[in-house]
Amino acid sequence: xxxxxxxxxxxxxxxxxxxxxxxxxxxxxxxxxxxxxxxxxxxxxxxxxxxxxxxxxxxxxxxxxxxxxxxxxxxxxxxxxxxxxxxxxxxxxxxxxxxxxxxxxxxxxxxxxxxxxxxxxxxxxxxxxxxxxxxxxxxxxxxxxxxxxxxxxxxxxxxxxxxxxxxxxxxxxxxxxxxxxxxxxxxxxxxxxxxxxxxxxxxxxxxxxxxxxxxxxxxxxxxxxxxxxxxxxxxxxxxxxxxxxxxxxxxxxxxxxxxxxxxxxxxxxxxxxxxxxxxxxxxxxxxxxxxxxxxxxxxxxxxxxxxxxx
Numbered sequence: 329x330x331x332x333x334x335x336x337x338x339x340x341x342x343x344x345x346x347x348x349x350x351x352x353x354x355x356x357x358x359x360x361x362x363x364x365x366x367x368x369x370x371x372x373x374x375x376x377x378x379x380x381x382x383x384x385x386x387x388x389x390x391x392x393x394x395x396x397x398x399x400x401x402x403x404x405x406x407x408x409x410x411x412x413x414x415x416x417x418x419x420x421x422x423x424x425x426x427x428x429x430x431x432x433x434x435x436x437x438x439x440x441x442x443x444x445x446x447x448x449x450x451x452x453x454x455x456x457x458x459x460x461x462x463x464x465x466x467x468x469x470x471x472x473x474x475x476x477x478x479x480x481x482x483x484x485x486x487x488x489x490x491x492x493x494x495x496x497x498x499x500x501x502x503x504x505x506x507x508x509x510x511x512x513x514x515x516x517x518x519x520x521x522x523x524x525x526x527x528x529x530x531x532x533x534x535x536x537x538x539x540x541x542x543x544x545x546x547x548x549x550x551x552x553x554x555x556x557x558x559x560x561x562x563x564x565x566x567x568x569x570x571x572x573x574x575x576x577x578x579x580x581x582x583x584x585x586x587x588x589x590x591x592x593x594x595x596x597x598x599x600x601x602x603x604x605x606x607x608x609x610x611x612x613x614x615x616x617x618x619x620x621x622x623x624x625x626x627x628x629x630x631x632x633x634x635x636x637x638x
Contacts, residue, residue, distance in 0.1 A: 343430065343431065343434050346424040346429050346430040347404075347424070347430060347434060347435065347438055349423075349424050349430075350400075350403065350404050350407060350423065350424045350425060350430055350435060351396075351399075351400030351401075351403055351404060351442070352399075352400070352403045354610050354611070354614065355399065355403065355610050356392075356396045356399060356400075357610050357613065357614065358399070358490065358493065358610070359392045359395040359396050359399060359493060360392065361490060361493040361494050361497065361513065362388055362391045362392045362395060362493055362494070362496055362497035362500070363388050363392065363497060364494050364497050364498075364505070364509070364513070365388075365494070365497040365498035365501060365503040365505050366384055366385060366388045366497065366501055366503070367630070367631075367634075368503075368505065368509070368573075368575060368576070368634070369384075369501075369503045369575055370631065370634040370635055384501045387453070387500055387501055388497055388500060388501055390453055390500075391450075391453065391457060391496060391497060391500045394446050394449050394450050394453065394457075394461065395446070395461070395464075395493060395496065397442045397443075397445055397446035397449075398442070398443060398446040398447070398450075398461060398464060398465055398468075399468075400439075400442050401439045401440075401442035401443035401446065401465075402443075402465070402468040402469070402472065404425075404435050404438065404439040404442070405439050405468075405469070405472050406472045407423055407424075407425040407426065407435075408425060408432060408435060408436065408439070409472050409473060410426075411425060411426060411432075413539045413540065414426035414539075416539055417532070417539055418531060419607070443465060446461065446465075447461055447462060447465065450462075453500065454499065454500045456499040456500075457496050457499050457500040460492055460495055460496040460499060461496065463492060464489060464492045464493070464496070467485060467488060467489060467492070468489060470485070471485040471486070471489075476540065476542065477540070477541040477542050478542060479542045479545035479546060482521075482525075482542050483518055483521035483522055483525065484518070486517060486518075486520075486521040487514045487515075487517040487518045487521060488514070489517070490513050490514065490516070490517035491510055491513050491514050491517070494509070494510060494513045495510070503575075504574070504575060505575075506569050506572065506573035506574070506575070506576075508565050508566075508568050508569035508572060508573065509569050509573065511565045512562055512565040512566045512569060515558050515561050515562035515565055516562050518554075518558045519555060519558045519559055519562060519593070519596070520596075520606075520609045522551050522554050522555050522558065522606075523555070523596070523600040523606030523609065524606050524607055524609065525542075525543070525546055525551055525606075526548055526551045526552070526555075526600060526606050527600070527604060527605070527606035527607035528540060528543060528607065529543060529546060529547070529548050529551065530548065530604055531604075531607065552601075555597070555600075559593055559597060562593060563586075563589065563590055563593060566586065566589050567583070567586055570582040570583045570585065570586060571583055576634075577633060577634070581633045582630065582633055582634075584629060584633065585626055585629050585630050585633070588622050588623075588625050588626035588629065589626065591622050592619060592622045592623065592626070595616070595618055595619050595622065596609075596612065596619070599612055599616065599619075
């Protein structure tokens with residue numbers, strides 16, 4: 329009996345480990361966008377009677393954790409929907425569900441539980457945050473089963489998911505965000521999504537449509553043209569944000585951060601076009617040293633400007 333119990337415990341622990349892997353923890357970094365509103369209102373909370381910085385940081389952190397539950401559920405749902413296609417993919421075939429290591433009988437109720445808990449707790453945290461969470465989950469469900477198969481609408485859906493994260497972060501701490509920042513977030517996300525499509529075209533070639541139907545309507549030249557529109561638009565929108573947003577210092581010192589954003593976009597385009605690394609944007613931001621250094625320099629410079637000039 330002890331031997332049987334040990335086997336069951338080991339099997340359950342292994343399924344739990346695989347379940348966590350299926351939620352793609354590395355991609356939870358996308359949810360850090362929820363901190364955006366908190367970051368750009370540093371030093372303002374006390375002045376406006378919103379409470380201290382720590383309280384708002386913790387509230388935003390709860391928001392990040394709750395969105396991680398929702399994104400985890402959507403990734404499991406996506407892998408279930410793409411099971412056969414992922415088995416044909418060079419890298420995705422190693423995912424827990426595609427490889428057959430994780431049972432759908434475990435994955436389905438787990439995804440439902442994560443989604444249900446995420447939505448319920450989101451409304452408990454803040455009603456407006458909860459509404460955005462429902463919209464986000466609905467959008468990602470539509471993306472999983474329909475929108476990702478439609479050319480252009482697939483990347484626009486991904487972009488909208490990023491904007492909803494930024495909006496949720498603003499709502500949960502009752503902070504205003506400039507429309508330019510929402511636009512920049514949207515364009516930045518579009519650039520990442522297009523980079524991913526370009527990588528899939530290069531990796532899968534003529535078999536791309538079998539993996540993702542929308543790929544039959546994309547070509548690398550077409551994707552490059554779209555990125556050629558989106559990248560400069562992202563730079564312009566951030567530039568306009570730095571000297572038009574009401575919540576930023578009125579001396580326009582935030583413009584000092586523009587070179588970091590410009591270099592970061594150029595570096596990403598270099599990695600996509602010359603190194604073909606667009607398939608995993610999160611890995612670029614976590615492992616590419618020049619990109620990491622650029623992000624840290626941007627954070628340091630922007631933080632200093634926001635805190636010193638309040």
